[in-house]
Amino acid sequence: MSRLIDELRKLPGIGTKSAQRLAFHILRSSDADARALADAILVLREKLRLCSICNNITDVDPCGYCSSAVRDQHIVCVVEEPTNIATIEKTRSYNGVYHVLHGTLSPIGGVGPEQLRIANLLTRLTPAAMPDLDSILAPAPDDNRTIREIILATSPTTEGEATAAYLAVEIRRIVPTLRVTRIATGVPAGSDIEYADEVTMTRAMEGRRDF
């Protein structure tokens, strides 16, 4: 019993009291329920992996986005973390696919390009070099997976900007004509410009668009 409590306490947001409550619940539940929970944990852990195309966390490889026939496989949105995909999906305005870097460049933190999942982003630019996935992938609408646009959606932080700048150079080195875009930095929706800091306001002015 105390072993289970100790294990449960390792979960985020679960203290000793919660762990005890959960452990007692499991103790009182049926044999089948306890086994189903344990099994689900094992199966998840065993099955979870990174998508070999986009590095998103997935239980099938390639992931649901990369194998989707309804999503636009020509636009790739590059994000820092798998959780960023949820942020962008919530907008319900993006129908392309993703590429997860699993971090940002951080010379101080010892994170260089090799520590990020950049290599297989660059591979995606030249489909001929891609592993033979035709058998498992649903064909794109026009049976062509050539990338037409890379959206760099790293955060507008120092590290995020540096990462975006690095990627833009590397991408252009491989496909000089590819459209590479950066998400807009500016005053957040619903906010008064009075509260905008100088850098944000500068970017909002520089990034102004024809109305």
Added chain:
Amino acid sequence: MSRLIDELRKLPGIGTKSAQRLAFHILRSSDADARALADAILVLREKLRLCSICNNITDVDPCGYCSSAVRDQHIVCVVEEPTNIATIEKTRSYNGVYHVLHGTLSPIGGVGPEQLRIANLLTRLTPAAMPDLDSILAPAPDDNRTIREIILATSPTTEGEATAAYLAVEIRRIVPTLRVTRIATGVPAGSDIEYADEVTMTRAMEGRRDF
């Protein structure tokens, strides 16, 4: 003495204690100092007015921006309040002039286009209709005050967006070819996209720019 304390207490951020302290200070100060303070208040109040061109608060008409020979008189940045000018000036990246609306459209609050300083913005679009200011205004570098761009820098709030949309229509009605731009809405600089709300993230994606 109590009359001065009462008057001082009407100032923002000044309570009874502060008002007493200020009043005692004035009591102890020299005759000349007291008179200088009183004079400064009267002169400021008497002299302060709205710039007849841009509606900024000023003690000379036209204001320093509108009469400046070094600022670009061809670009007008439309803001809600005089304080917004300081926000934009702090960026040190804008060298055009301004137009202060003194509010935003708010049907619920009973603020229609007539309550805002829109009329003299539209007048500015057709310099021939402007009052004869040539004698007081420093000549623009190319001796020509034709507006080439209007930047709508109202806040990305419901009222600010409605005001910008209204102005764009009105401006185009008078000069259909004039460049009308809107400041960028997006993820604020230094912020993680994880904290961006859905509307901001949608606008950041839609407003992406070529890198």
